[in-house]
Amino acid sequence: MAITIPEVSIRRLSTYLRCLRQAEAEGQEWVQSSDLARTCGISGSLVRKDLSYFGEFGIRGKGYRVGELSKAIEEIIGINEPIRVIIVGAGNLGRALIHHLKEIPYFKVLAAFDRNEKKIGKRINGVEVLPIGEIEGFYKKHAPQIAVLAIPPEGLQETVNLLSRAGIKGILSFALQGIKAPPGVVINYVEIASEIEYLAYKIKKGSVA
């Protein structure tokens, strides 16, 4: 299959995937674009535009086969096998992330890393906490793809550099502070503060669905 899809649509594809998996878990076999629009909170016209790339799978009046569509999306995003993830930082956020990501079958949470000696060796929901100093050896053995950062701002940049030297190519950060991306590394930010601001803006504007 050779479909080229714009990056903005790719971002929404993983949202559809979330909704499709929910539908699958609920035993649903068919899904309409209007269902996806409602459960994903994306406008119907955008959903239809994005799904037009998958036109061949749809049947007029019936919609899409849930399993078929989610498999096609998985192939495009490139997650036909579980994404190998490590969590850096085993505090409240790190613990929450481990619990959250362990529930999702297409992630493999390989390990957590911390600097705090008291946390090393513990297990959080079955995930072992290792010393951050061992990241290089760990990378050679297990080749994690993504590091999720759940650490305080102090020493953030050094940790990122350390992860990059070990071989990590993708980093997800919850920190408010910007990080300088080492060459060859992609950093994404989960900006909780911005999401809240944007919500406040939408409420103020009265643009309520």
Add this chain to the structure above:
Amino acid sequence: MAITIPEVSIRRLSTYLRCLRQAEAEGQEWVQSSDLARTCGISGSLVRKDLSYFGEFGIRGKGYRVGELSKAIEEIIGINEPIRVIIVGAGNLGRALIHHLKEIPYFKVLAAFDRNEKKIGKRINGVEVLPIGEIEGFYKKHAPQIAVLAIPPEGLQETVNLLSRAGIKGILSFALQGIKAPPGVVINYVEIASEIEYLAYKIKKGSVA
């Protein structure tokens, strides 16, 4: 000031705000659009396009006054006073969110809510945990604008309905499950799973900056 800015730019404005505040904290007085592009991880051309709405503040060759630009952005987003937030759920994620948001001066974390009797009455970083049953009375007194949901999927929809009946207009959810938005309520999702998938996709594609 009557500036109309498209919604996609508004989303980026709060990212600029994060970077501007960091610059402010570091004692920086002037900022160039290229600095913002680098620290925010947004392409230079997008930053220049977004900031063109604030052209009157910029000085060629010097850039923007940090304080002036952030104040103008705050006014447009509508956060010239702190956003009143409550956290629903006082588990790992709830605790992490309280610590995270308490660090940000333009948020006021009014209280946390939980169902678990053992957690009620405790304080997390100075924020009291109240029984979720008290939300209606609490709303009348303190009028929180945004509820951040940090609760398990069980009973998610009922909690949302409860918050909506109390008067809450904006909800931020970390759950994978879709929620039916009650009339007049805006729900935004922080999709950690999607962010990781998108990172994995970018790495696979080799679109590394």
